[in-house]
Amino acid sequence: MEQRLAALRGGAPQRSLDARALAALAANPGCRRRAVLDAAGVDKTALAARLGTPAPFGQSPFAIARGLRFERRVMSDGCAELLELLRRHLAPAPPYGAADDCPVRPAELVTDPKLPAQRVASTRAALARATESPGVWTLLAHPLLRLEVAGSAVLLEPDLIVVRPDGRWTVVEIKSFPILDGGADPAKVGAAARQAAVYVLALRATAADMAGEKPTDDPHDPYATPQGLAGAPADTVLLVCPKDFSNQAAAAAIDVRKPMAVTRRQLDRLTRIEQLLDALPAGTSFDLDPARDGAVLGDAVGTLDAAYSPDCLAACELAFHCRQEARCAGSVEVLGRGVRGELGSLTTVEAALAAAATTDLPGAPTGDAPDDPPDDAVDEAAARLAHAARLRAEALELALSGAGAGAGARG
Amino acid sequence: MSLLATLARLEAVRSGRAEPLATVLHRHLAERPMVVVPLAAAGETGAPLAVMLGRDRERPRLLTVPQPLDRERRFAFLADLADELLPYLESFGEAVEVLTRETKDSATGEKTEVSRELCLDAPQLIVPNRGGVELLGLLGRSTRFRRTAEDPDPGPYPAPARVPLLGRWLTHLRERAQVPGSSLLLAATDLLGRHWATGQSTLEDQHLGALLAWIDPPAGLTGAEAALRAETGRDARGQLLCPPAGPATDPLFDSGLLAPAIIRYDAARQPAGPGGPPPAGQREQLLARERDIDALLESVLTPVWDQLWQSLELLRRLPPAAHLPDRWTGDRWSYTAHRDRLAAGEPPQPVRDDAVTAARKLAQREREQTTVGVQEALDDPLAMAEHRLAGEALAGVVTGVEPAYDTSGRTPRPRPLVTVRTADRPHAEPGTELHRAGGPSSQRAELVSVGEPRGSVTVRLVSGMGRKKEPEPGSVPEVGEHVCFTLFELTARQSAPLPEPEDTPWTHGGPPGPHPSAAAPALQEEADR
Numbered sequence: 034m035e036q037r038l039a040a041l042r043g044g045a046p047q048r049s050l051d052a053r054a055l056a057a058l059a060a061n062p063g064c065r066r067r068a069v070l071d072a073a074g075v076d077k078t079a080l081a082a083r084l085g086t087p088a089p090f091g092q093s094p095f096a097i098a099r100g101l102r103f104e105r106r107v108m109s110d111g112c113a114e115l116l117e118l119l120r121r122h123l124a125p126a127p128p129y130g131a132a133d134d135c136p137v138r139p140a141e142l143v144t145d146p147k148l149p150a151q152r153v154a155s156t157r158a159a160l161a162r163a164t165e166s167p168g169v170w171t172l173l174a175h176p177l178l179r180l181e182v183a184g185s186a187v188l189l190e191p192d193l194i195v196v197r198p199d200g201r202w203t204v205v206e207i208k209s210f211p212i213l214d215g216g217a218d219p220a221k222v223g224a225a226a227r228q229a230a231v232y233v234l235a236l237r238a239t240a241a242d243m244a245g246e247k248p249t250d251d252p253h254d255p256y257a258t259p260q261g262l263a264g265a266p267a268d269t270v271l272l273v274c275p276k277d278f279s280n281q282a283a284a285a286a287i288d289v290r291k292p293m294a295v296t297r298r299q300l301d302r303l304t305r306i307e308q309l310l311d312a313l314p315a316g317t318s319f320d321l322d323p324a325r326d327g328a329v330l331g332d333a334v335g336t337l338d339a340a341y342s343p344d345c346l347a348a349c350e351l352a353f354h355c356r357q358e359a360r361c362a363g364s365v366e367v368l369g370r371g372v373r374g375e376l377g378s379l380t381t382v383e384a385a386l387a388a389a390a391t392t393d394l395p396g397a398p399t400g401d402a403p404d405d406p407p408d409d410a411v412d413e414a415a416a417r418l419a420h421a422a423r424l425r426a427e428a429l430e431l432a433l434s435g436a437g438a439g440a441g442a443r444g
Numbered sequence: 445m446s447l448l449a450t451l452a453r454l455e456a457v458r459s460g461r462a463e464p465l466a467t468v469l470h471r472h473l474a475e476r477p478m479v480v481v482p483l484a485a486a487g488e489t490g491a492p493l494a495v496m497l498g499r500d501r502e503r504p505r506l507l508t509v510p511q512p513l514d515r516e517r518r519f520a521f522l523a524d525l526a527d528e529l530l531p532y533l534e535s536f537g538e539a540v541e542v543l544t545r546e547t548k549d550s551a552t553g554e555k556t557e558v559s560r561e562l563c564l565d566a567p568q569l570i571v572p573n574r575g576g577v578e579l580l581g582l583l584g585r586s587t588r589f590r591r592t593a594e595d596p597d598p599g600p601y602p603a604p605a606r607v608p609l610l611g612r613w614l615t616h617l618r619e620r621a622q623v624p625g626s627s628l629l630l631a632a633t634d635l636l637g638r639h640w641a642t643g644q645s646t647l648e649d650q651h652l653g654a655l656l657a658w659i660d661p662p663a664g665l666t667g668a669e670a671a672l673r674a675e676t677g678r679d680a681r682g683q684l685l686c687p688p689a690g691p692a693t694d695p696l697f698d699s700g701l702l703a704p705a706i707i708r709y710d711a712a713r714q715p716a717g718p719g720g721p722p723p724a725g726q727r728e729q730l731l732a733r734e735r736d737i738d739a740l741l742e743s744v745l746t747p748v749w750d751q752l753w754q755s756l757e758l759l760r761r762l763p764p765a766a767h768l769p770d771r772w773t774g775d776r777w778s779y780t781a782h783r784d785r786l787a788a789g790e791p792p793q794p795v796r797d798d799a800v801t802a803a804r805k806l807a808q809r810e811r812e813q814t815t816v817g818v819q820e821a822l823d824d825p826l827a828m829a830e831h832r833l834a835g836e837a838l839a840g841v842v843t844g845v846e847p848a849y850d851t852s853g854r855t856p857r858p859r860p861l862v863t864v865r866t867a868d869r870p871h872a873e874p875g876t877e878l879h880r881a882g883g884p885s886s887q888r889a890e891l892v893s894v895g896e897p898r899g900s901v902t903v904r905l906v907s908g909m910g911r912k913k914e915p916e917p918g919s920v921p922e923v924g925e926h927v928c929f930t931l932f933e934l935t936a937r938q939s940a941p942l943p944e945p946e947d948t949p950w951t952h953g954g955p956p957g958p959h960p961s962a963a964a965p966a967l968q969e970e971a972d973r
Binding site for chain 1: 451453455487692796
């Protein structure tokens with residue numbers, strides 16, 4: 034399996050998925066192109082550039098600097114400010130009540146980015162040690178977690194994991210968008226919650242593995258919480274942000290059960306990579322070797338079905354390529370995800386416009402007699418569209434003829 | 445997106461340029477609005493980077509912050525912005541008309557005449573997109589509580605005198621922008637998006653350059669090609685040909701040009717040695733570095749500036765809708781009320797509204813939403829077509845008028861039957877009340893039958909025909925006339941009155957307490973940055 038994916042990549046090093054990419058993947062689970070390219074670890078930014086449609090993403094150095102400055106500030110002084118927030122928002126269960134004087138201990142982790150396996154192992158060891166010694170706040174800064182997604186391993190790095198005195202593990206996410214007057218941009222909070230949900234899922238998998246259990250996967254209760262050690266990861270995460278216009282930290286506890294359930298369902302639904310690979314023609318490769326012909330590369334990408342929608346533009350490096358492809362195919366999805374639902378089985382612009390141009394429908398759109406047999410879906414969507422086209426043409430004509438005459442024919 | 449809008453987008457895909465979504469202009473446009481292009485410093489909440497503004501296309505005014513992290517420079521920028529904007533905002537407060545109204549005292553029943561001033565005109569700000577509206581709101585939030593040197597307790601970082609006043613105006617404009625149909629502060633993308641449908645999604649329409657590329661593509665290019673060039677085209681230096689319309693700048697501009705320029709500026713500000721005197725020529729060098737930054741920001745603001753004026757030109761080609769003066773009066777009331785609040789020395793708008801104020805604002809927005817919907821439908825056959833498609837209205841040519849009378853009373857009253865040729869199928873039972881749109885006066889009717897005879901609808905007029913036995917001339921449509929009836933009422937209903945804030949019931953937290961000293965958080969915030 035790993036070999037097959039490596040062959041797809043050619044000689045290039047593997048790009049590992051991060052939580053943001055996973056959350057985006059879960060947002061468009063029908064996209065086979067993204068699933069395979071991500072699983073194979075292909076550098077999509079470079080691929081997009083080779084295809085002549087470079088990704089429009091980038092982060093301003095000012096924003097990065099600001100994010101780092103804030104995170105450093107929160108973690109400075111032995112995390113004094115952070116601990117204050119932790120104690121306020123994550124009051125541990127009795128007997129470690131409000132009068133909290135539990136000591137704080139930063140965990141020692143392997144931090145060398147070249148040793149991912151050791152980092153994962155040291156994170157597990159630190160979690161095990163911390164859970165064995167209750168009554169202590171243990172802070173794991175930048176731990177590394179492993180999560181199995183659609184048959185391949187993904188490494189995830191949360192900002193911070195806190196083991197509370199009562200033995201619960203909490204994910205802490207530090208973001209640089211502000212909590213202004215007690216509220217924050219819902220889109221950004223939602224994205225942060227989806228990202229944190231991926232971390233909690235990874236933490237759950239780790240905990241279940243440490244407890245020697247299978248991760249619970251009750252199809253009837255997406256909110257089921259396992260018992261014992263496997264249930265140690267809390268499903269409430271702490272979001273730490275700048276307060277108002279300042280550099281001071283404010284925090285909010287966010288219940289991520291819902292994004293967790295959604296993400297887990299979406300990740301489970303991801304078609305098994307093996308099946309997708311089996312469908313590829315033999316010899317397909319996404320090798321980005323500059324010597325390779327761009328057209329061959331484009332053909333290789335074309336063998337993977339994409340599920341483009343305009344939302345992709347904000348999330349996927351290949352979006353411009355897929356948009357171009359969808360436009361060439363005349364697909365109606367380029368106008369928005371909802372349009373597809375509105376037009377039923379009319380999937381191309383040409384088909385929809387042809388339906389709109391149908392004029393020989395008698396009288397009213399749904400037939401005059403109410404006891405007409407119900408039309409099938411194509412005809413109903415087409416009839417609605419034809420009626421809309423008639424109304425639009427009538428209104429435009431009326432406006433043209435009545436432009437000088439004014440309101441007499443209004444409506 | 446409605447099916448009609450989708451259809452327009454489909455047509456735009458085929459034709460390669462935007463298709464009309466309105467036949468008239470649905471928002472008030474001032475003769476000389478104040479055009480404002482604000483830029484924010486990346487990563488910093490509500491920290492301004494630059495603004496280009498003015499009422500004359502040929503003479504834009506550029507204000508910049510060479511180092512966004514420097515409090516002094518930010519304050520200087522805000523003071524300059526106040527100097528530019530406040531005279532414009534305040535200039536409409538002088539010319540007023542006086543309206544008198546008779547009110548009855550509910551306790552004594554005594555009638556008194558109350559006169560109120562209404563400003564004859566109001567300011568109008570045009571920004572590129574909703575992000576610009578949000579940024580102005582953030583600037584308002586961050587400045588309206590600031591203390592100035594004139595305060596009894598100015599705090600460690602007093603702001604320039606007029607900055608809090610600017611904050612209160614910006615807050616008011618931002619608030620008003622949330623009222624449907626209001627026109628004090630408008631985003632160009634919203635304006636264009638209301639009047640044209642492009643061959644791309646609404647998400648992509650948020651890019652002003654791409655939206656304009658569809659509406660007015662340069663010669664030889666289709667809308668899609670021009671939009672792609674606006675989105676991704678880069679010059680030899682790797683900079684976008686069409687810089688984003690703010691408030692964020694392109695990350696590659698930040699890293700490639702702006703960041704190095706700011707570093708050079710910072711270096712020029714450093715004294716040569718610790719404690720030593722500044723080297724000769726340092727001031728000139730600093731000014732030169734500042735001019736470099738100004739030139740960079742001007743280079744990314746000027747294209748957007750031109751796009752905004754181009755947008756205004758395109759919009760002015762549409763004939764104004766009939767109800768625009770009506771809705772602009774609402775904006776004038778809003779402006780006048782804020783002017784009065786400032787004159788009365790009221791404190792700045794609170795961070796959070798009390799329960800009654802919040803409920804009032806919500807009720808107002810709901811009412812305005814209904815009003816705008818109805819007025820747009822009356823003004824624009826394309827907007828009415830939406831209602832006809834939804835089965836909420838019918839329109840067509842009168843094919844028959846049959847006199848009929850209601851003889852149940854002492855004198856017979858006219859109740860003529862009007863048959864309209866139309867394919868519209870109103871979603872209503874016979875007997876449902878209808879309202880005539882575009883008629884000589886407000887007139888109600890009753891649905892009699894749909895589809896009998898085929899392709900027509902029959903209604904019975906029940907009011908608006910005078911008090912005599914025969915209807916007033918002109919009040920009943922004639923054969924061949926185009927008529928339109930709606931299922932919805934043509935004026936918004938008044939909601940039940942809300943109590944005064946002092947009478948807030950305990951269920952909603954009771955009467956609000958005295959305003960907390962709101963300046964405290966602002967001080968702390970400023971000290972911290």
